[in-house]
Amino acid sequence: MPIYKKYPDKLLLDLLKEDDQQAYTVIFNRYCKLLINHAYKILQNQDEANDIVQEVFLAIWNKRNELNIKGSLSSYLYKATKNRILNHIAHEKVVSRYAESISNFTENNYAFADANQREEELSLMIAKEIESLPDKMREIFVLRKIDHFSYDEIANQLNISDKTAKQQVYNALKKIRAKINPFLIVLMFRF
Incomplete structure (x- = not known):
C-alpha cells in the first residue's frame, strides 16, 4: 500500500472503480480527518461530524462503480460532505419544529x-x-x-x-x- 499513497487522486479513483479496496483506504486516509474537521466547524459536534463523513465515504464505496467525478476529488468530497451536513441540519430543524409543536400542544393542555x-x-x-x-x-x-x-x-x-x-x-x-x-x-x- 505505500506505493498507493503516492498515487494521484485520479488514479486512485480509477482503481476504486475497479473495486480496489487499497485505493479506497488511501482516499479515506487522505481526506477523512480534513472532512471531519470541516464538518465539525459547522456542526460543533464531533460524533455528528464523524457520522456525516462516515456516510460520505460509505456512499462513495457503495457507488464506486457509478462515480463520475468532474473536477477534483477533494472538491467532490467537500461538496458531498457539505450536502450531507445541510441535509442533517434540515432534518434536525424538522425534528426541532416537531418537538416544538408537541411542546406547544402539551403546554396548551391538549x-x-x-x-x-x-x-x-x-x-x-x-x-x-x-x-x-x-x-x-x-x-x-x-x-x-x-x-x-x-x-x-x-x-x-x-x-x-x-x-x-x-x-x-x-x-x-x-x-x-x-x-x-x-x-x-x-x-x-x-x-
Whole structure:
C-alpha cells in the first residue's frame, strides 16, 4: 500500500472503480480527518461530524462503480460532505419544529395523556426495531447509542475494526429509520 499513497487522486479513483479496496483506504486516509474537521466547524459536534463523513465515504464505496467525478476529488468530497451536513441540519430543524409543536400542544393542555401514549408507542416501536436487528449489529448499536461507547471502545471490546463498528451503526440506523419514519409522519398529522 505505500506505493498507493503516492498515487494521484485520479488514479486512485480509477482503481476504486475497479473495486480496489487499497485505493479506497488511501482516499479515506487522505481526506477523512480534513472532512471531519470541516464538518465539525459547522456542526460543533464531533460524533455528528464523524457520522456525516462516515456516510460520505460509505456512499462513495457503495457507488464506486457509478462515480463520475468532474473536477477534483477533494472538491467532490467537500461538496458531498457539505450536502450531507445541510441535509442533517434540515432534518434536525424538522425534528426541532416537531418537538416544538408537541411542546406547544402539551403546554396548551391538549390531550397530554394522548401525547404520552404516542411517545410510549414510538419508544416501543424503536425497541422492537432494535430487537429485530441481526445479533451482531444489535450488539454494536446498543453499545454505541444506548451505552454510549466510542467506536474505538466497541472495536476493542468486540475485536473488530472501528470502521466495521461505524458501518454496523450506520446500517442499523438506516433500518430503524426506514421503519420509524412513516410512524413519525402519521404522528405529525394526528395533531
